[in-house]
Structure formats: structure tokens, C-alpha cells
Amino acid sequence: MPNRKDRLLKEYIHDPYFTKEKYPDPSICKVCGVVFHDGIFEWMEKPPAEAKKEIVCPACRRIQEKYEGGIVEFSGKFLQEHIEEISHLIRNVAQEEMKYRPLERIIEIKEEDGKLIITTTYEHLARRIGEAVHKAYKGDLKLQYPEGWKYIRVYWHRD
Known part of the structure; x- marks a missing residue:
């Protein structure tokens, strides 16, 4: 053929x-x-x-310019009750990832309207953070990769 x-x-x-x-x-x-x-x-x-x-x-340039490669949004009643534990898990995942992939970093972590929002330099870390929280605490996890972009939006919710 x-x-x-x-x-x-x-x-x-x-x-x-x-x-x-x-x-x-x-x-x-x-x-x-x-x-x-x-x-x-x-x-x-x-x-x-x-x-x-x-x-x-490239990671430092992204951080300086606040040009994210991924965003993770956590929400729900469970988040408010366990925010300290979840924040600790997020930082551990980021530190472990950065050991082997130095360009994968957290740009910013902020609380806004009862949500925890994390921006990352690249999409891989954002996905790993969402999956780690989902694995540890269950809940609903949604991953969205806009077509044609090196970017991810991760949503996690648990009441």
C-alpha cells in the first residue's frame, strides 16, 4: 500500500x-x-x-511576566475545612516536581471568593497538583486543554 x-x-x-x-x-x-x-x-x-x-x-521569565502555562482552581466546603492540609500537599507536589523538572514551578497561590487558585509555569505541574489532590481527597476533577495551546485549566470541587 x-x-x-x-x-x-x-x-x-x-x-x-x-x-x-x-x-x-x-x-x-x-x-x-x-x-x-x-x-x-x-x-x-x-x-x-x-x-x-x-x-x-524560561521558568523565571514566565514568573516575571506572570505568563502561566496552567491554572488550578479548588473549590467547595471541603476545601475550606481542609485548606491547610491541601495547601501543604500542593507545596509538596511542587517541590518534588521541581527536583526533577526545574522549569515546572508555581507562579502564584491565592485565595479568592472561597476558592484556592494556583498558577503554574507549565501545564504538567498544574495537572499533577490537581491529580494529587484528587487522589488524596477524591471529589470532582476536570481537566481542560484548550485546543492549539500549551495550557491547561484544572478544576477540583468537593462539598
């Missing part, structure tokens, strides 16, 4: 915070200290001596 030429190709979703050119290797983010080395960002106790402190990593 010949190769078909009429198939739909999935279009690349552009992320303005990743540059096409490579960062100098090795480089250190002058804001947070994450090291770009061998094509990835990673935390290092002792960065290479030749590292240049001249870049701002």
Missing part, C-alpha cells in the same frame, strides 16, 4: 519562552541558579566552573 499524502499532520504548538537557538553550554540562570548543561536544565550543587551567568531561564 503506498504512503498516503492526504493525512492530517499535527501542528507544532509554539512556546514563546523557549528560544530556537541553544543557550551557551553550560549556563546558569541569574535569577534562580538552574544550570543549562548538555541540552537540559538541571539543578546542580556545584555548577561547572566555565558556566556563564548570563541567561534567564
Whole structure:
């Protein structure tokens, strides 16, 4: 059977915070200290001596510009009764995620109209936070990925 030429190709979703050119290797983010080395960002106790402190990593740029990659919204009576426990779980998930994926970070946590709203640098952390709270406390979890965007909206509710 010949190769078909009429198939739909999935279009690349552009992320303005990743540059096409490579960062100098090795480089250190002058804001947070994450090291770009061998094509990835990673935390290092002792960065290479030749590292240049001249870049701002994509996560720090997103945080500075408040350009979120995901939003998590928690609501319900259960949230109000257990907000301290849930907040602690959220911070633990974020800290654990950041160990292995340094660009996945919380931008902001705020309480608004009885809801807890969290914005994250990328969609993966937002999803993981929502799933962790859902796994621990049940409730209703909804994940929405707007088509064509590198973005997620996560809603969790429990009365």
C-alpha cells in the first residue's frame, strides 16, 4: 500500500519562552541558579566552573511576566475545612516536581471568593497538583486543554 499524502499532520504548538537557538553550554540562570548543561536544565550543587551567568531561564521569565502555562482552581466546603492540609500537599507536589523538572514551578497561590487558585509555569505541574489532590481527597476533577495551546485549566470541587 503506498504512503498516503492526504493525512492530517499535527501542528507544532509554539512556546514563546523557549528560544530556537541553544543557550551557551553550560549556563546558569541569574535569577534562580538552574544550570543549562548538555541540552537540559538541571539543578546542580556545584555548577561547572566555565558556566556563564548570563541567561534567564524560561521558568523565571514566565514568573516575571506572570505568563502561566496552567491554572488550578479548588473549590467547595471541603476545601475550606481542609485548606491547610491541601495547601501543604500542593507545596509538596511542587517541590518534588521541581527536583526533577526545574522549569515546572508555581507562579502564584491565592485565595479568592472561597476558592484556592494556583498558577503554574507549565501545564504538567498544574495537572499533577490537581491529580494529587484528587487522589488524596477524591471529589470532582476536570481537566481542560484548550485546543492549539500549551495550557491547561484544572478544576477540583468537593462539598
